[in-house]
Amino acid sequence: MPTAAVATGPLARYWAKRDFAVTSEPRGETAPPGEALSFVIQKHAASRLHYDFRLELDGVLISWAVPKGPSYDPADKRMAIHVEDHPLSYGTFEGTIPPKQYGAGTVIVWDNGTWEPVGDPNEGITKGKLVFRMHGQKMAGLWELVKIAKGGEKQEPWILFKKRDEFARPKAEYDVVRALPDSVIAKPLPTRAPRTTTALKSAAPVVKKASKRASSRADSIVPGAVQAPLPDKLTPQLATLATGVPLTGTWLYEIKFDGYRIMARIDKGKATLVTRGGHDWSAKMPGLVKELEQLGLQSAWLDGEIVVLGDNGAPDFNALQKSFDHRTSSAGIVYFLFDVPFFGGYDLRNVELVHRRQVLRTLLEDKGTEHVRFSADFEADPASILTSAGTCQ
Ligand code: MN
Numbered sequence: 001m002p003t004a005a006v007a008t009g010p011l012a013r014y015w016a017k018r019d020f021a022v023t024s025e026p027r028g029e030t031a032p033p034g035e036a037l038s039f040v041i042q043k044h045a046a047s048r049l050h051y052d053f054r055l056e057l058d059g060v061l062i063s064w065a066v067p068k069g070p071s072y073d074p075a076d077k078r079m080a081i082h083v084e085d086h087p088l089s090y091g092t093f094e095g096t097i098p099p100k101q102y103g104a105g106t107v108i109v110w111d112n113g114t115w116e117p118v119g120d121p122n123e124g125i126t127k128g129k130l131v132f133r134m135h136g137q138k139m140a141g142l143w144e145l146v147k148i149a150k151g152g153e154k155q156e157p158w159i160l161f162k163k164r165d166e167f168a169r170p171k172a173e174y175d176v177v178r179a180l181p182d183s184v185i186a187k188p189l190p191t192r193a194p195r196t197t198t199a200l201k202s203a204a205p206v207v208k209k210a211s212k213r214a215s216s217r218a219d220s221i222v223p224g225a226v227q228a229p230l231p232d233k234l235t236p237q238l239a240t241l242a243t244g245v246p247l248t249g250t251w252l253y254e255i256k257f258d259g260y261r262i263m264a265r266i267d268k269g270k271a272t273l274v275t276r277g278g279h280d281w282s283a284k285m286p287g288l289v290k291e292l293e294q295l296g297l298q299s300a301w302l303d304g305e306i307v308v309l310g311d312n313g314a315p316d317f318n319a320l321q322k323s324f325d326h327r328t329s330s331a332g333i334v335y336f337l338f339d340v341p342f343f344g345g346y347d348l349r350n351v352e353l354v355h356r357r358q359v360l361r362t363l364l365e366d367k368g369t370e371h372v373r374f375s376a377d378f379e380a381d382p383a384s385i386l387t388s389a390g391t392c393q
C-alpha cells in the first residue's frame with residue numbers, strides 16, 4: 001500500500017504512528033472476529049516500562065497503556081491510558097522496536113487468552129465502564145475498566161482494577177507482575193534444540209534411567225523450563241504460581257469442596273505428601289506414597305487433589321474425612337494429579353500449563369496407577385480448571 005494513501009478506519013492512528021519499512025511490528029488489518037474474543041497484555045520496555053492491555057473487539061485490539069500493570073488487589077486502581085486500536089496480528093508481536101521509532105524498546109507477550117464482556121462491550125466503551133471476565137494464563141476472573149476523565153479523544157485516562165471475586169487477592173500476598181514477569185510465548189530450551197523428544201529427555205535425564213516406560217513416549221516439548229534444584233517446600237503461593245492461576249489460599253479445595261489439595265515431593269525416588277498448609281501427611285496415606293514411588297520418578301513436585309470416590313463415582317467429602325479417622329481406610333483415597341511444577345531438575349513453573357500437563361500425562365503413562373491418576377478434568381485454560389474444580393459435584 002502506498003504510504004501516501006489516506007488511511008481510514010479504526011487502525012488509521014496505529015498506521016500513522018509507524019514506519020513499517022523500519023519497525024518489525026505488523027501493519028495488520030481489521031479482521032473478522034473468531035469464536036472467542038482474544039486479549040493480549042504486552043510488557044513494553046519503552047522509555048518507561050508499561051503494560052499494553054489489549055482487548056479484541058470488532059476486529060481490532062482496543063488498547064490501554066497501563067504503567068504499573070494489572071493487580072489482583074481490588075483496592076489497587078491502576079492508571080490505564082486509552083491509546084490507539086491495534087490490529088489483531090499485533091497480539092503475537094514480540095521484539096524490539098528500533099530506536100527513534102514510535103514506542104522504541106522491547107515488547108514481550110506477558111499474557112494472552114480470551115475475554116468475555118459483561119453486557120454490551122461497545123456501549124461499555126462509549127460510556128466508559130467496561131466489566132469483563134478474563135481467561136488468560138495469568139489473568140483470571142472479573143475486571144473493570146472505567147474512564148475517569150474526558151481527555152479529548154486521545155490519551156483518555158481510565159483505571160483498571162480487579163472486581164471482587166474468588167480470584168481477588170491482597171497485593172501484600174500476591175503481586176502478579178512481580179511473581180510472573182516473563183513472556184508466555186513458548187521459547188526453545190536454552191540447552192538443547194527444541195526438537196520434541198530430545199527436549200523432554202534433556203529436561204528429564206533421570207526419568208530415562210529410572211523408568212523406561214516414562215521416557216519412551218516423552219514426546220512433549222517443554223519450552224520455558226529452567227534448570228533448578230528441587231525446593232524443599234512449595235508454599236501455597238508458589239503452588240499458585242505452579243498452576244499459573246491466582247488461586248486464593250485454601251478456598252474451594254479445602255473448605256467446602258470434595259477433596260484436599262495435596263502436593264507430592266519426590267526426591268531421590270522417595271515421596272512425601274504435603275498439604276497446602278505445609279503439613280506432612282505421608283504417614284496418613286502410606287499406600288499413596290508407595291504408589292507414587294512406583295512411578296519411578298527421581299525428582300519432582302506434583303500437584304493434585306485427594307478424594308474418595310463415592311458409590312456414584314463422584315468425590316465424597318465425608319468419606320474422605322472418615323478415611324483419616326482410621327488409618328487403614330485411607331486405602332480408598334485417590335490422588336488426582338493435575339500439575340507438575342518441578343521435574344527432573346527443572347523448574348517448570350514458567351512453562352505453559354498445557355505443556356506441563358503433557359509432561360505429567362507422559363509421566364503417568366496417560367492414566368497413572370489405581371490410586372494415582374492423571375486428572376483429565378483439568379483442562380489447559382485456567383478458568384476452566386477452576387470451573388471444573390469448583391463446580392463438579
Ligand atoms: Mn506500548
